[in-house]
Amino acid sequence: xxxxxxxSRAIQAAALITAATLALTACGTAGASGPAAETGTFxxxxxxxxxxxxxxxxxxxxxxxxxxxxxxKISGKKVEVKQSSNYAALIEAAIAGQVDVVSFSGFTYLxxxxxxxxxxxxxxxxxASTHEPGYYSDAxxxxxxxxxxxAGFKGKKVCFVNENSTSGYLFPQYMLNKAGVTGGAYxxxxxxxxxxxxxxxxxxxxxxxxxxxxxxxxxxxxxxxxFKASDLKVVHREFVPGPPFAVxxxxxxxxxxxxxxxxxxxxxxxxxxxxxxxxxxxEKFFGEGNKPVDDKYYDNLRDLCKRLPDVKxxxxx
Numbered sequence: 654x655x656x657x658x659x660x661s662r663a664i665q666a667a668a669l670i671t672a673a674t675l676a677l678t679a680c681g682t683a684g685a686s687g688p689a690a691e692t693g694t695f696x697x698x699x700x701x702x703x704x705x706x707x708x709x710x711x712x713x714x715x716x717x718x719x720x721x722x723x724x725x726k727i728s729g730k731k732v733e734v735k736q737s738s739n740y741a742a743l744i745e746a747a748i749a750g751q752v753d754v755v756s757f758s759g760f761t762y763l764x765x766x767x768x769x770x771x772x773x774x775x776x777x778x779x780x781a782s783t784h785e786p787g788y789y790s791d792a793x794x795x796x797x798x799x800x801x802x803x804a805g806f807k808g809k810k811v812c813f814v815n816e817n818s819t820s821g822y823l824f825p826q827y828m829l830n831k832a833g834v835t836g837g838a839y840x841x842x843x844x845x846x847x848x849x850x851x852x853x854x855x856x857x858x859x860x861x862x863x864x865x866x867x868x869x870x871x872x873x874x875x876x877x878x879x880f881k882a883s884d885l886k887v888v889h890r891e892f893v894p895g896p897p898f899a900v901x902x903x904x905x906x907x908x909x910x911x912x913x914x915x916x917x918x919x920x921x922x923x924x925x926x927x928x929x930x931x932x933x934x935x936e937k938f939f940g941e942g943n944k945p946v947d948d949k950y951y952d953n954l955r956d957l958c959k960r961l962p963d964v965k966x967x968x969x970x
Contacts, residue, residue: 705746
């Protein structure tokens with residue numbers, strides 16, 4: 654009897670274990686297709702994506718809202734826009750995990766990354782002047798100038814845009830540094846705007862040589878009648894990587910893949926096809942849409958910061 658009682662209890666225990674195992678398996682299967690199956694971290698919750706935007710002169714919320722709407726459409730999640738009051742605030746939000754996806758600037762991305770933010774760039778907006786995710790900073794001289802390279806800028810009156818301009822000051826400093834033409838070897842002139850810098854160089858009096866963004870030199874400046882394209886000669890140019898759209902590394906793997914696949918190549922046409930209304934401000938801002946980029950795409954910015962460690966923009970990179 655004792656043997657039979659023990660056997661009965663063993664059979665009952667095995668049955669209970671089997672039933673519990675089946676119940677747990679069933680629960681796991683039921684949740685696999687729902688939000689409970691997502692393994693990852695979110696800035697707010699698994700039903701919401703928080704998108705961070707850099708400050709914009711004409712209200713980033715209005716000019717970039719269709720991007721936020723599109724992210725919500727493809728992810729099936731509620732999207733909240735977190736517009737930072739300044740670049741430093743956006744960096745801190747990324748570091749603190751308060752945003753899930755971010756529309757960075759190139760340097761803002763590197764600053765955030767260097768300070769511990771866990772984000773990966775997936776795409777960058779295409780510039781109309783290059784049809785690539787970035788544009789050029791041009792080193793220019795008057796068409797009839799004897800200067801043929803950056804070394805010839807030594808001893809000259811050099812036009813820059815202003816000290817806060819990436820393509821009109823920061824990259825020009827980078828170009829000159831690589832050419833061995835450092836501060837004190839020339840006379841800087843701050844023109845204030847790209848078109849004014851190009852115009853002054855074209856005249857060749859107040860500025861003998863200088864810098865401006867490529868589209869101003871080739872297109873917008875001549876179109877405005879400030880100078881002719883033939884008045885200027887480009888002796889060197891440097892590519893400026895475009896602002897990246899980055900995804901938090903901590904998001905669930907399937908969601909990261911979805912955002913990477915969709916946002917790396919999204920165009921205005923894609924956004925409209927999703928039933929989202931776009932504005933003229935957005936279409937001007939977004940241009941030809943995104944092309945895929947990765948972290949290495951921004952290596953020339955890192956190199957710039959190694960050569961120009963005292964530049965404020967490079968702090969911490």
